Amino acid sequence: MLSHTARATAIGAVACGLKPVGAAEPSRPRTLEGVWDMHGHLSGTCLSGTPRERIATLLEYADRMGIERLVVFMGYPWAYDPTPDELRRQNDQVLEAIEHSHGRAHGFVYLNPNQTDASLAELDRCVAHGPMVGVKLWVALRCHEKQLDPIVERAVELKAPVLQHTFRKLTGNLPGESTACDLAKLAARHPQASFIAAHTDGQWERGIRALRAVKNVAAEICGSDPTAGFVEMAVRELGPERVLYGSDFAGRSFASQLAKVYGAEISDQAKRLILSGNIRRMLQPILAAKGMKP
Numbered sequence: 429m430l431s432h433t434a435r436a437t438a439i440g441a442v443a444c445g446l447k448p449v450g451a452a453e454p455s456r457p458r459t460l461e462g463v464w465d466m467h468g469h470l471s472g473t474c475l476s477g478t479p480r481e482r483i484a485t486l487l488e489y490a491d492r493m494g495i496e497r498l499v500v501f502m503g504y505p506w507a508y509d510p511t512p513d514e515l516r517r518q519n520d521q522v523l524e525a526i527e528h529s530h531g532r533a534h535g536f537v538y539l540n541p542n543q544t545d546a547s548l549a550e551l552d553r554c555v556a557h558g559p560m561v562g563v564k565l566w567v568a569l570r571c572h573e574k575q576l577d578p579i580v581e582r583a584v585e586l587k588a589p590v591l592q593h594t595f596r597k598l599t600g601n602l603p604g605e606s607t608a609c610d611l612a613k614l615a616a617r618h619p620q621a622s623f624i625a626a627h628t629d630g631q632w633e634r635g636i637r638a639l640r641a642v643k644n645v646a647a648e649i650c651g652s653d654p655t656a657g658f659v660e661m662a663v664r665e666l667g668p669e670r671v672l673y674g675s676d677f678a679g680r681s682f683a684s685q686l687a688k689v690y691g692a693e694i695s696d697q698a699k700r701l702i703l704s705g706n707i708r709r710m711l712q713p714i715l716a717a718k719g720m721k722p
């Protein structure tokens with residue numbers, strides 16, 4: 429039997445078109461319809477040109493890996509504490525990308541809780557009256573603060589999940605950077621809302637524990653090295669319905685992040701939920717309300 433690391437390496441080799449020596453077939457569920465990668469961006473060293481060109485490149489890479497749909501948020505260059513103009517510019521880039529994705533990319537609107545009025549206006553422009561289907565919050569303000577409340581309340585009205593970056597850096601967080609504990613406090617105040625903890629704190633052992641009691645938060649596994657045990661612990665402590673696959677493309681490869689799931693010692697049914705079933709279920713109400721294919 430291969431170790432976790434060996435299996436992850438084998439999967440990476442397959443992704444590169446190489447035949448791994450002495451490796452068993454990675455455990456890819458046979459009846460998988462197509463993966464939904466629920467976390468990624470239009471920036472990264474492999475991308476250039478217009479948003480339309482960037483999404484075309486991303487979809488070409490996604491095709492190689494059996495990824496059916498992408499969830500995209502934030503434009504470029506990145507801004508930690510974006511002004512209203514920067515929010516609109518970045519959301520316009522995402523709108524252009526999803527318009528030219530042939531229905532394969534969904535957008536989450538990038539908001540800044542330090543800019544409440546502008547954020548509510550962007551939420552209406554891009555989600556209520558536009559094609560976007562969720563909210564992305566990054567590092568402008570720690571998410572337990574009360575300035576988040578009107579954004580979350582409007583997102584609930586629109587059936588839009590709220591994805592919040594969560595991290596706990598050894599070198600210290602940015603002043604406005606949230607931890608999973610911060611998100612647990614916000615989620616407890618808004619039991620009707622549907623939250624996604626992007627990165628599950630980076631230090632996932634602590635992040636998973638912080639989220640355990642707040643049932644309206646899903647743990648998303650993107651953007652860290654493919655460490656053995658992450659997905660297994662998330663499934664064990666939260667249940668497979670509360671774990672989501674995302675890669676953080678184009679800053680992270682699809683292959684390394686898929687390996688976390690394909691290489692995990694969990695059932696094929698759990699893998700199917702993590703790779704597409706859970707995000708499809710979370711987005712079903714808003715996609716249905718918009719007449720979009722779930």
Ligand SMILES: [Zn+2]
Binds near residue numbers: 467468469651676
């Ligand atoms: Zn990201």
